[in-house]
Amino acid sequence: MIRFPRPSRREVLAGLSATVLAAPALAQNAGTGVDVAIVGAGAAGIAAARKLAASGRSYVLLEAASRVGGRARSDTGLGPVVDLGAATFSRMDGTLADAAGEAGLPLVAVPSAARLFVDGHEVAESGYDAFALALGRTRRDMLAAADAGKDGPAAAFLGSRGPWTATVEAMLGPLGCGRALAAVSTLDLARRQAPPDDVTCPLGLGVMLERLAAWTNLRTDAAVTQITNAGRFYALALRGERSVIRARTVILAVPAAVLVSDAIRFNPVLPARVMLALRGCPSGAIEQVAFTLPGNPLHLADNETVLARAGEGAPTLLRGRVGGSDVHVLRFGAAPAQALSGKGEAARQAARTVMRGAFGLDMPEKLLVSNWGGDPLIRGAMAVASPGQGAQRALFASPLGRLVFAGEYTTPVGWGTLTGAWNSGEIAAERAIRLTGGPA
Ligand SMILES: Cc1cc2nc3c(=O)[nH]c(=O)nc-3n(C[C@H](O)[C@H](O)[C@H](O)COP(=O)(O)OP(=O)(O)OC[C@H]3O[C@@H](n4cnc5c(N)ncnc54)[C@H](O)[C@@H]3O)c2cc1C
Structure with missing residues (x-):
């Protein structure tokens, strides 16, 4: 001292x-x-x-x-450990993985690319190509605008990306940072170079930080x-x-x-x-709902993510078989996340609608719901710059x-x-x- x-x-x-x-x-x-x-x-x-x-x-x-x-919190309310905040991170970008390794904490690789489902079924190879093209073009156009010093709403660069427009918007906006792209700065999003999250800690990232x-x-x-x-x-x-x-x-x-x-x-x-x-840079809204889905009905690998859309419904993100268990996690972003933050029954209804619509599956009774927006020590998901x-x-x-x-x-x-x-x-x-x- x-x-x-x-x-x-x-x-x-x-x-x-x-x-x-x-x-x-x-x-x-x-x-x-x-x-x-x-x-x-x-x-x-x-x-x-x-x-x-x-x-x-x-x-x-x-x-x-x-x-x-903080926003890395592990929960065992369903039995197996599940993170309702950060769940995966990048091994390469910085010293976090090294620190975990030195502390003797296990890290496992997670599938780095999401699977794509439309109307309950995985898309063909051509669907993956079309989505990658739509996402790549949107990112490229945003970067060009940012380089030219334009900082309007990121939604301006969606244009028409065919059937994948809504999925690209959801991935970059509500599901990616918790705000609709109309409310996100082009410059901020174009600069974001988060490398793919490729590892997780089987003990839970909340537990990992506690140990660190x-x-x-x-x-x-x-x-x-x-x-x-x-x-x-x-x-x-x-x-x-x-x-x-x-x-x-x-x-x-x-x-x-x-x-x-x-x-x-x-x-x-x-x-x-x-x-x-x-x-x-106000907070975006992201909330997560965890539940068990026995028997692996979607045939997912451990910690695999699915980006799904059905009909005209908003695209959704499901993280499956968390840590090799039956626990799955649905992510809600932007307005839907605000509507269900910390509200058990609203979350159940929203999750039920999504699981039926996107995957044709019923929801179990027991679930865990995050409350990042309602936590006075956190107040949202992450800070996202507004246009301009x-x-x-x-x-x-x-x-x-x-x-x-x-x-x-x-x-x-x-x-x-x-x-x-x-x-x-x-x-x-x-x-x-x-x-x-x-x-x-
Ligand atoms: C739902 C969700 C999913 C996410 N998924 C991922 C993911 O998969 N991968 C990824 O890389 N990132 C993810 N993130 C983002 C990641 O969790 C955050 O970027 C990161 O955890 C933020 O860390 P931080 O230290 O900046 O802030 P925080 O983790 O929020 O820590 C701030 C701390 O300050 C404390 N505090 C607040 N007020 C006071 C006070 N008055 N006095 C003392 N202490 C105070 C809080 O209690 C908190 O512990 C996710 C975020 C959310 C919300």
Whole structure:
């Protein structure tokens, strides 16, 4: 732990604004001090903590929930383990897979391409070719527009992709990032270069992150409610606690939507340009419904994904045989996800309609339903730039004083992914080490 020198009266007067002096928690209690406080223990916060630990800096990882992992959460309510948030990630893009390997956590390959079903049946080879062509052309047109500096709605590049238009839109928009393409920035989507998710951890990705956080200096049930810039250090107030945590540098690893809400008060307030950038990247909505489907009626391989459409219905995504079990997971994106977030009966009805329409199968009684939109610590699926706002993410690369941003929303190419979040945490830790200065 570092010690903070007692500031002189002159330094206090020079360093503290009137509003800071008015902060009651800081005035009443001086708590413990660390080099770096990390707020939020999802993938980004955990990666930052590990990097800081390796550097020998003093740090604390503060998580509001009683568990770590954020949008990676494993559930055993159906028996076998299933992830209702992130379920797979890229082995190559960053150090997450290496960290898991070093921790002795098993990783297994998952099929990287989805199978395509139309009206309950798998399409012929020509159907796969037509879909790949439609998707490739849409991506190419979006890239060309982005290169030309155009940042309108991504839906403008769908044109007519024949019978695959709706599937391409669903995959890039509602099922891919939780927003309809009409509400998505062309630049943001064109830049997204998420490599194919090719591995998962059979223990569950939520469990994987818990293990990776195991030896960090972690405090759970520690909701940060206020961050006050006190000049030489930041004072972090925690819900239900009188004393504050003092940190020379703060890594903010909470979702963008949490920063936009009033859940954490900043003193002084975050600058208008930062708030504008955060509001330019609102959360998409994705919810997942898990259930068991005994007997493998769709003849799927373990962890295989099916992209299906039936009639005029919205295309749907089914992840089958999770971890080799009978558990399957249906994904809902954008408006349908908002409608069923955390609502058991609405989710059952929606899932039943999809399973009957797309696969001709009945739903079992027991299911698990995610509630990312209704969770006040998460507030949605992932931050997606609105049309015209695609350049805003670049702002999060620059620290604000000694406040450093981390999380999926801060990465222009890996946004909305687990590896993007993990990588952003490592980068934030490196920035924090530089900003904190002095000997380790
Ligand atoms: C349904 C769904 C499916 C997904 N599928 C995939 C996938 O298959 N592959 C993939 O790569 N990505 C996927 N993603 C995206 C991936 O889950 C996220 O990009 C990633 O987990 C985000 O990590 P993060 O650290 O940025 O934020 P989070 O994981 O959200 O972590 C932020 C943490 O901050 C905490 N927090 C909030 N407020 C406070 C506070 N006041 N004080 C202290 N702590 C606070 C939260 O509790 C949370 O633990 C999916 C996301 C969703 C929602």
